[in-house]
Amino acid sequence: xxxxxxxxxxxxxxxxxxxxxxxxxxxxxxxxxxxxxxxxxxxxxxxxxxxxxxxxxxxxxxxxxxxxxxxxxxxxxx
Amino acid sequence: xxxxxxxxxxxxxxxxxxxxxxxxxxxxxxxxxxxxxxxxxxxxxxxxxxxxxxxxxxxxxxxxxxxxxxxxxxxxxxxxxxxxxxxxxxxxxxxxxxxxxxxxxxxxxxxxxxxxxxxxxxxxxxxxxxxxxxxxxxxxxxxxxxxxxxxxxxxxxxxxxxxxxxxxxxxxxxxxxxxxxxxxxxxxxxxxxxxxxxxxxxxxxxxxxxxxxxxxxxxxxxxxxxxxxxxxxxxxxxxxxxxxx
Numbered sequence: 001x002x003x004x005x006x007x008x009x010x011x012x013x014x015x016x017x018x019x020x021x022x023x024x025x026x027x028x029x030x031x032x033x034x035x036x037x038x039x040x041x042x043x044x045x046x047x048x049x050x051x052x053x054x055x056x057x058x059x060x061x062x063x064x065x066x067x068x069x070x071x072x073x074x075x076x077x078x
Numbered sequence: 079x080x081x082x083x084x085x086x087x088x089x090x091x092x093x094x095x096x097x098x099x100x101x102x103x104x105x106x107x108x109x110x111x112x113x114x115x116x117x118x119x120x121x122x123x124x125x126x127x128x129x130x131x132x133x134x135x136x137x138x139x140x141x142x143x144x145x146x147x148x149x150x151x152x153x154x155x156x157x158x159x160x161x162x163x164x165x166x167x168x169x170x171x172x173x174x175x176x177x178x179x180x181x182x183x184x185x186x187x188x189x190x191x192x193x194x195x196x197x198x199x200x201x202x203x204x205x206x207x208x209x210x211x212x213x214x215x216x217x218x219x220x221x222x223x224x225x226x227x228x229x230x231x232x233x234x235x236x237x238x239x240x241x242x243x244x245x246x247x248x249x250x251x252x253x254x255x256x257x258x259x260x261x262x263x264x265x266x267x268x269x270x271x272x273x274x275x276x277x278x279x280x281x282x283x284x285x286x287x288x289x290x291x292x293x294x295x296x297x298x299x300x301x302x303x304x305x306x307x308x309x310x311x312x313x314x315x316x317x318x319x320x321x322x323x
Contacts, residue, residue: 038248045202
């Protein structure tokens, strides 16, 4: 797994308080990891902070799985 | 009252009677306080009176760009923004039939839209820290209505609805959002009334007198305290019994 993927996974584990083993690239924040809509807003904020990038609202709406987050950040982070 | 040491508060409209009383109260509880308003002189005089743990952050809340930057200014000056007191308000009274669009728009922009934008900006840090207090100063007229104040009453009633929605969204993050609704308070705004007008007002108030800015500040202090952490989405009416809602 790439460095970005590891860091995304770590944020998800910390923010949602889920077992690391339950988080894989295809996990959906809401359906698989028990996040609510406010959790997803917080996750996006945490990604922005960790990777120093801005995630616009229309992009944030499309980040529903761990893989979506990794892909967006890989394409947009410095 | 509860200790707010280590917390930082923004008070808008701190150049006015009620805002200054709120700022003094929160400062007295140990909070650092950012004083915002349009008139810089009274803000600086208040900051000098309070001493340490203060910042002066002037802002015209009718100016969208200035509003967008205010929370950032507070965070830069005080490190963070844990408490937001949306106290600033303007009136442009007139009968609805004759009210100009501009008078409607100005009141809604300052009294309602600015409070929304400041709260939205401050919530980010509050969510992260899992602690926050937003207190919106509304008015008895937002609940009772008042001839000549369709704009002001709409803005204040709007604040109450916004408060309840926001409160529901962030309650699980240790953040509370509440209103304090003053009745008639003795401030420079009511000084212009003559004795006969004041007597007329006092007759409508079971307590038999106008409130003081400190009466409002005490209610704000409670809602900003740690002890009020389970109180959210509420309006605390401070009006001498004038309207029992």
